[in-house]
Amino acid sequence: MQKNVKVGLIGCGPRGHGVMVNSYMKCKRMRLRAVCDKHAALVKRTFDAAGDPELGCYIDHQKMLREADIEAVVICVEPHNNAELVCAALEAGKHVMCDVPLAYTVDECWRIVLAVEKSGLKFQLGEQMRYSPHIRAWQRLVAEGRLGKILFAQGQYLHSRGDDRYWMDKETGARLGLDAARNNPRAAKSRCWDMPHPILYLPHELSPLLHVLDDRVTRVTCMGTRRQSYHHEWFPVPDFEVALMQTEKDTLMRMAAGFTAPCPTPYHWHNLVGTRGAVETNRSEAEKMKMWLADAFMRQPEELNWEFETLHTPPEALSSGHGGIDYYPMATFVESILEDRTPPLDVYKAADTAAPGIMAARSAEQGSACLEVPDFRPGAHRAKGARPSTK
Numbered sequence: 001m002q003k004n005v006k007v008g009l010i011g012c013g014p015r016g017h018g019v020m021v022n023s024y025m026k027c028k029r030m031r032l033r034a035v036c037d038k039h040a041a042l043v044k045r046t047f048d049a050a051g052d053p054e055l056g057c058y059i060d061h062q063k064m065l066r067e068a069d070i071e072a073v074v075i076c077v078e079p080h081n082n083a084e085l086v087c088a089a090l091e092a093g094k095h096v097m098c099d100v101p102l103a104y105t106v107d108e109c110w111r112i113v114l115a116v117e118k119s120g121l122k123f124q125l126g127e128q129m130r131y132s133p134h135i136r137a138w139q140r141l142v143a144e145g146r147l148g149k150i151l152f153a154q155g156q157y158l159h160s161r162g163d164d165r166y167w168m169d170k171e172t173g174a175r176l177g178l179d180a181a182r183n184n185p186r187a188a189k190s191r192c193w194d195m196p197h198p199i200l201y202l203p204h205e206l207s208p209l210l211h212v213l214d215d216r217v218t219r220v221t222c223m224g225t226r227r228q229s230y231h232h233e234w235f236p237v238p239d240f241e242v243a244l245m246q247t248e249k250d251t252l253m254r255m256a257a258g259f260t261a262p263c264p265t266p267y268h269w270h271n272l273v274g275t276r277g278a279v280e281t282n283r284s285e286a287e288k289m290k291m292w293l294a295d296a297f298m299r300q301p302e303e304l305n306w307e308f309e310t311l312h313t314p315p316e317a318l319s320s321g322h323g324g325i326d327y328y329p330m331a332t333f334v335e336s337i338l339e340d341r342t343p344p345l346d347v348y349k350a351a352d353t354a355a356p357g358i359m360a361a362r363s364a365e366q367g368s369a370c371l372e373v374p375d376f377r378p379g380a381h382r383a384k385g386a387r388p389s390t391k
Contacts, residue, residue, distance in 0.1 A: 004031045005334045008070040008094070010061050010085055012037035012046040013173055015099060016076030019126075021049045023326035024074065026316035030334050034068035036061050039173035061085060065092040072337060074126070074330070075099060078191040083108040086123070087115040095122040097333045100203035102354040104195070106374060109351045109358070110387055113376045116347040117385045124333040124343035125350035129268065130208040131328035134289060134306040138272060138279055139212045146293065148276030150213055155205030156256035159267040163232065166192050178234075192235075197361035198257040199224070199241040203353040204268060205255055207345065212272070215247040216352045221370045222360035231260040243360035255360070351376040 007030055009020050016037070025032055034056035035046045043057050058064040065073070065088060072095040075085050079101050089096045096116075102125060103109045116123045129135065141147050167181035168174060170188035181187035195201060199222055210216060224241035231239055240258035247253065264284050271280035277293040278301070290301035308317075308324050320327035329345070336343040359371045374388075375381070382388035 002029065003338060004029050005072050005095075005337050006031050006033045006070045007072045007074055008032075008034035008036065008056075008064055008068050009046070009074050009076065010036045010064070010089075011076035011099075012039070012042035013076065014175075016074075017042065017046045017049065019076065019321060019326055020074065021046065023320035024330040025050065026320055026327055027330045027334055028316070029338060030330060033070050034058060034064050036064045037173070039171065041172040041174075062088065065089060065094065070094060072096070072122075072333070076126075078194055080104050080191075080194045083111045086112050090115045090119040090121055090123075093119075093121070095333075095337050097124045097126050097329065098350070099126045100207075100353070101201060101357065102203070102350045104200055104358065106355060106358055109354055109374075109376065113347050113351055114385060114387065117378070122333070122336050122343055123347040123350070124329065124336065125203070125207070125345040125347075125353065126329040126333075127203045127207040127345055127350075127353065128322055128325040128329055129204045130211045130345065131325040132208065132306075132323075133308050134270070134279075134281055135208040135212060137306045138270075141277075141279065142212055142272070142274075146277060147272060147274035147279065148294075150251050150272055150274045152271075152273040153209050153213065153251055153253045154255070154269070154271040154280075155202075155209050155253070156269045157201065157205050157267060158256070158258050158261075158263040158269075160231075160262045161192065161259050166190055166232075166235065192237075192259075196237060197224070197241060197357075197364060198238060198259050199243055199255070199360045199364065200357045201257055201259070202243075202255055202357040202360075205257075205270070206353045206356060207349075209253065209270060209272075210247075210349070210352055213247065213249065213251055215249045215251060216375065217245045217253065217356040217373050218248050218375075219370055219372050220245045220356050220360045220363060221368050222363040223368045224364045229260045231262075235260065238364075241360070241364060243356070243363070245356055245360075255356075348377050 036058040056068045073089040074097045076099045163178040164175040167176040167187045222243040224238040229235040239260045242256045245253040279291045288303040292301040317327035318324045378384040
């Protein structure tokens with residue numbers, strides 16, 4: 001009989017509820033057995049959508065970890081709560097998949113890395129952009145040397161937020177607009193207020209590009225607009241930040257993020273420039289992606305689209321969110337548990353996607369100082385399970 005992985009969900013907000021019901025539950029070897037959120041109304045909504053009368057419902061994550069018949073946990077909460085919940089789940093003997101970003105501080109990254117090392121359990125970051133068709137194609141082009149040595153990579157995430165993203169009903173978790181939140185005793189600030197720099201939300205740009213390059217960022221500098229939004233003048237966070245990074249393999253990267261000012265779709269944009277060619281994604285829905293190869297008699301970049309081939313993509317993946325890529329983090333996480341192998345986006349690669357943004361935010365606060373990015377892998381500088389020496 002085929003074994004399935006029994007999973008509990010912590011966090012039934014828009015992201016947790018949406019991705020679990022619309023994407024993760026489509027994974028054939030996963031069974032959702034419990035859901036948890038501090039808002040009972042959100043737990044009920046996910047329970048109703050899951051359609052399983054035996055699904056356990058909790059408002060206390062520790063109680064779920066003690067009592068629910070689960071072996072793995074998916075965590076979809078405010079990122080500043082990730083470290084506490086990830087470590088609690090690992091201490092309870094559960095494998096963990098955590099939504100992005102991993103953390104907002106280097107100390108929290110270390111806390112998670114060490115907890116995973118000490119537990120011996122599986123950890124995966126639930127980042128989905130690395131499974132995009134263009135990223136899979138670019139990875140092959142780079143591996144085959146078609147683009148030559150990659151000299152420069154770019155990624156930007158521009159995604160405007162309406163004022164309903166900044167407040168929520170603290171009893172139901174429902175979003176509240178500015179007018180509805182004003183003088184409302186049930187209004188509470190959303191996770192947006194806990195992210196002091198937009199550059200912290202870079203995993204969807206760093207994860208796919210570092211995956212293609214098989215690389216990590218070693219140093220970074222960053223600059224941003226003023227620490228008060230021009231678009232939402234009541235919001236004390238920069239509208240836009242840009243970081244310049246250098247990788248271990250000597251690729252320069254320009255990364256940008258902004259989440260207030262209006263912008264067109266698509267929200268993500270990626271670009272690679274090598275010694276033998278270049279590729280980039282489209283900046284608007286009216287455009288196509290582009291590729292230029294120096295040795296292919298191409299005077300101008302060729303317009304094309306990299307897309308999933310339905311003959312080689314599971315139908316359950318094609319019907320998942322974000323154009324079919326939301327399915328893959330859960331599918332690969334489950335496979336890593338069942339086949340006892342390292343998840344593709346393990347805790348070290350997860351830290352690789354968080355730490356450059358954390359150091360970029362610190363750089364912006366220090367007048368664009370150039371800062372080193374820590375390497376979280378064990379080696380000569382530290383033993384597995386121990387923090388590096390500060391001497």
